[in-house]
Amino acid sequence: MRTLALRGGARVAVVAAEWRxxxxxxxxxRVQLELRDGEPGPVLGRDAGFWLRGTGVRALRNPGRRTARVRIVTPRAQGRHMPGNTSRTPVTERRRNDMNDTGAGRTRRLRGLAGTGFAATLAAMVATTLAAALAQAAGxxxxxxxxxxxIPPAGFAVVTGFFSIVGVVIAAALLRWSARPAERFVWTAVSLTAISLVPPVISGASTATTVALLGLxxxxxxxxIPILARSLR
Structure with missing residues (x-):
């Protein structure tokens, strides 16, 4: 039994013979698995257990700042060298994560995100168009x-659809490359929304139009934002 210590940002290559x-x-x-093609894999938190044999994982990486530690149990590892520092503290096997389907799982998540994003985009377009029509009816x-x-109501629908699709693309990119896609997406989306409120304020339109544009x-x-953030989690 051994303990592998990974400092913040550290990376340790996986030698297949040592992890057999x-x-x-x-x-x-937290420990992130680096897949065979160099793509970032799942991030495992405290008490998560895993096997690496036959999974194609080529390295373990610490995506955080604090030191991560992994207890390694090797029933037949007498005399075999394992990376990391030795430890005599006993460990209980709690969970077994088979990573053979990691790539397929990520593809399924991306497809699911695309479907959810498309439905959310349509909902956002309908909601914005209705809100614009109600505002026009109110004067x-x-x-x-x-x-x-x-600006006609249809114009709001087109603009809403375009920027909603941009949001879906950002969410997909974060899911693909970020260790914390949901948190990063919320921060990015809220920041971009705040920036988008500036043009209506400085447009010189009437107060009623400015308030309506801000609302739209x-x-x-x-x-x-809530729908895509939920999908990323």
């Missing part, structure tokens, strides 16, 4: 000072 009969348990911190003209043109920026954000 080994079972690992994360005792502190808001949506007249842009430059050129004196009036928040409607799709209210629809898209």
């Amino acid at each position: 009969d080994a079972f690992g348990v994360v005792t502190s911190g 808001v003209d949506f007249e842009v000072p430059d050129g004196g043109e009036t 920026h928040l409607v799709p954000a209210t629809v898209m």
Whole structure:
């Protein structure tokens, strides 16, 4: 039985012969599995157990700042060298994670995210169009000072659809490359939404139009952000 210590950001290559009969348990911190093609794999938290034999995992990586530790149990490892520091503390095998389907699982998640994002985009377009129509019925003209043109409800639908798809692409990229996709997506989406509120304020439109435009920026954000964040978790 041994303990592998990974400092923040550290990476340890997996030697297949050393992990043939080994079972690992994360005792502190978080450990990310690096797949055969170099892609980032699942992030395992405390008490997560895993086998690496036949999985194609080529390295263990610490995605956080604090030191992560993995207890390695090798029933037939007498005389076999294992990476890391020795430890005499007993460990109980709690869970076994078979990583043979890691790549397929990630593909399924991306497809699921795409389907959810498409449905959320349609919902955001409908909600924004209805909100714009109600605002017009209440007397808001949506007249842009430059050129004196009036924005039609269909225009809001097109803009909402475009930026919603951009949000889905950002979410997919974070799912693909980030160890914490949900948290990063929420932070990014909220920041971009806040930036999008600036143009209506400085557009020079009437107070009613400005308030309505601000509301129409928040409607799709209210629809898209929670749905995509939930899918990323």
